[in-house]
Amino acid sequence: xxxxxxxxxxxxxxxxxxxxGVLLTGFALTDGFDMGVGALLPFVAKTDLERRVVINTVGPxxxxxxxxxxxxxxxxxxxxPPLYAVSFSGFYLAMxxxxxxxxxxxxxxxxxxxxxxxxxxxxWDWALFAGGAVPALLFGVAVGNVLLGxxxxxxxxxxxxxxxxxxxxxxxxxxPFALVAGVVSFGMLLMHGxxxxxxxxxxxxxxxxxxxxTYAGLTAMGAYALAGLWLAYGIDGYAxxxxxxxxxxxxxxxxxVSRSASWLTAYAERPWIAVAPVMGFLGMGLxxxxxxxxxxxxxxxxxxxxxxGVVSSVGLTMFPFILPSTVDPNSSLTVWDSSSSHMTLFxxxxxxxxxxxxxxxxxxxxxxxxxxxxxEEEVRANSHSVY
Numbered sequence: 001x002x003x004x005x006x007x008x009x010x011x012x013x014x015x016x017x018x019x020x021g022v023l024l025t026g027f028a029l030t031d032g033f034d035m036g037v038g039a040l041l042p043f044v045a046k047t048d049l050e051r052r053v054v055i056n057t058v059g060p061x062x063x064x065x066x067x068x069x070x071x072x073x074x075x076x077x078x079x080x081p082p083l084y085a086v087s088f089s090g091f092y093l094a095m096x097x098x099x100x101x102x103x104x105x106x107x108x109x110x111x112x113x114x115x116x117x118x119x120x121x122x123x124w125d126w127a128l129f130a131g132g133a134v135p136a137l138l139f140g141v142a143v144g145n146v147l148l149g150x151x152x153x154x155x156x157x158x159x160x161x162x163x164x165x166x167x168x169x170x171x172x173x174x175x176p177f178a179l180v181a182g183v184v185s186f187g188m189l190l191m192h193g194x195x196x197x198x199x200x201x202x203x204x205x206x207x208x209x210x211x212x213x214t215y216a217g218l219t220a221m222g223a224y225a226l227a228g229l230w231l232a233y234g235i236d237g238y239a240x241x242x243x244x245x246x247x248x249x250x251x252x253x254x255x256x257v258s259r260s261a262s263w264l265t266a267y268a269e270r271p272w273i274a275v276a277p278v279m280g281f282l283g284m285g286l287x288x289x290x291x292x293x294x295x296x297x298x299x300x301x302x303x304x305x306x307x308x309g310v311v312s313s314v315g316l317t318m319f320p321f322i323l324p325s326t327v328d329p330n331s332s333l334t335v336w337d338s339s340s341s342h343m344t345l346f347x348x349x350x351x352x353x354x355x356x357x358x359x360x361x362x363x364x365x366x367x368x369x370x371x372x373x374x375x376e377e378e379v380r381a382n383s384h385s386v387y
Contacts (some may be wrong), residue, residue, distance in 0.1 A: 005342070009247040012345040016079045017319070017335045019352065023075055025311045027068035029304050030363075034062045036193020038105065038132025039186075041125055044197060044208040052113065052387065056374045057200035059109060059387040060266050063092055065100070065367060067359065069179030078348055082160065082252065082338040083322055086152050090162040091142060093170035098135045100150030132193070133186070140185025143314055144178030144227075147233060147263065147324060152203075153328035154253060163327060169328050177235065180227050188284065188307060195287060195300040210291045213299075217288040224280060224310060228264075231317075238265035238324045238332055246336045255337055257329040263317050273316040279309030369387055 007015075037058050045051040077084045084247035088095060104127045112124035151163040151172075162169065194213025198206050248254065267274055281308025290299030316322075320335040341343060379386055 007346060007349070009342045009345075010336075012342065012349065013335050013339050013348060016339065016345055017322075018076070019316075020072070020075050020079065021312065021315045023068060023072040025308055027072055027213050028307050028311055029192075030065035030068055031062070032136075032189045032191045032307060033196040033300075034058045034065055035132035035136045036189040036191070037194075037196060038128045039136060039190055040193050040197065040209065040212060041128050041132075043212060044194075044205050044344065045140055048121060049379060050205055051121075053201055053205060053374050053376055053381045054197065055109065055112065055128070056379060056385045057197060060370050061366065062109070063106070064363060069102075075348075079340055079345060080322065080333075080338055081340060082154075082158075082250070082290070083333050086160045086162065086323060086333065088136045089160065090147075090150055090152055090169060093175065094138055094142065094173055097170075098138050101131045101134040113387055132189075133359075136189040137182045137186045140182035141173055141178045143185070144181030145173050145175065147181070147231065147314065147318065148175060148177055149238070149324035149326040149332075151327045152323075152325050153331040156253075158251065158253070177227070177230055180230065183223040184220050184227060184310065187216045187223060188310060190216035191220060191284065191287060192300075192307060194291065195303040198291065199296045200372075202373055202375065210294070213291045214288050217291070217303075219285050221281060221284050222290075224277075224284075228277065232264045235263065236260065236361050237265060238321050238329060239265075240334075241344075244320075244336060248337070249319075250337050250339050250341075252331050252333055252337045255330065257324075257332050259329060266317050266319070270316075273313075276309050276313035276316050280306050280313055281309070283307070283309050376377075 037054060041051060041054055045054045063309040063360075070144065076087070108124040108131060112121055112128070115121070152160055153163075154160055191213045194209040197209035198213075201209070238257055241256040241258050244255065283302050283304070285306075286302035287299050287306055290302055312347040322333045322335060322338060324332040340348075
């Protein structure tokens with residue numbers, strides 16, 4: 001027996017679908033509070049010293065947190081090549097805007113305190129705001145469009161085509177439901193950033209973060225409930241027609257797909273997946289309660305629980321679909337027909353089993369070393385060595 005055949009192709013596909021979800025959730029949990037802190041910066045900190053305190057709560061960890069974003073993109077490229085091809089070509093302009101925001105952010109971190117002019121520092125503060133707010137919003141918009149389906153199709157040679165001009169590809173993403181999903185993402189990450197600031201700061205900064213985080217969390221919960229009702233009654237889902245081959249070749253055109261009544265029929269077929277939205281509402285609700293009552297670590301942990309539930313609910317609701325097509329439903333990408341080869345998935349899994357624990361151990365060690373509050377006295381005393 002060939003070594004990679006020790007694990008069935010079907011099982012490997014499900015494992016990599018789960019791992020993709022883990023990587024995207026890890027990105028939301030770690031770099032999510034970085035983006036939230038950046039978006040909150042102009043509003044929770046009023047003086048230059050206060051803003052330096054806020055920046056230094058994420059300054060030592062933001063680069064490590066972005067590893068999850070890189071790993072997620074790498075996993076899509078290696079494990080799900082058709083998904084990479086379609087999404088990166090169709091969402092090109094939106095991804096360029098996100099990458100531009102991510103490029104501006106490290107420059108702002110490095111250069112913001114190099115000069116003392118008020119205008120100089122204020123400009124970089126707003127750059128940090130954009131570097132956090134823009135991705136937080138657009139990632140949610142992207143998820144909303146995945147649920148709606150996007151206008152692509154494959155020809156007989158499996159070449160992907162995405163309808164629309166360069167600009168309309170971006171404008172077309174700003175559909176009402178997608179914008180609601182963007183509000184969920186933005187509000188949720190603002191709440192997450194506020195919870196992080198409550199752990200890492202004290203005094204007036206923490207109080208402002210609690211107040212804004214509470215409103216952001218309530219907004220995210222309301223938008224999440226609205227999105228659920230919209231999915232139930234206003235948006236068609238997708239379903240296979242006939243028998244599905246789960247261990248066949250990766251060719252989307254081999255399957256027949258139709259528009260179904262609702263994505264939420266998945267909850268009738270697999271009732272256990274309801275744990276995800278329950279986790280999302282419960283986590284956000286308890287995080288808001290923790291922020292109101294002065295909780296620190298508890299609010300952050302519950303915020304993480306809520307984010308995990310929200311992200312998981314999307315994947316579990318859509319399974320086995322990954323990226324549906326509105327133009328040609330038969331071209332829709334699913335877990336069963338858009339993965340890399342059996343051998344590729346197996347080799348990648350071995351590498352993941354070896355290196356993922358090392359990444360997790362190193363990340364945990366970094367947070368342990370850097371644990372503790374950032375104070376104004378500390379920033380003032382180390383003015384030339386901190387951000």
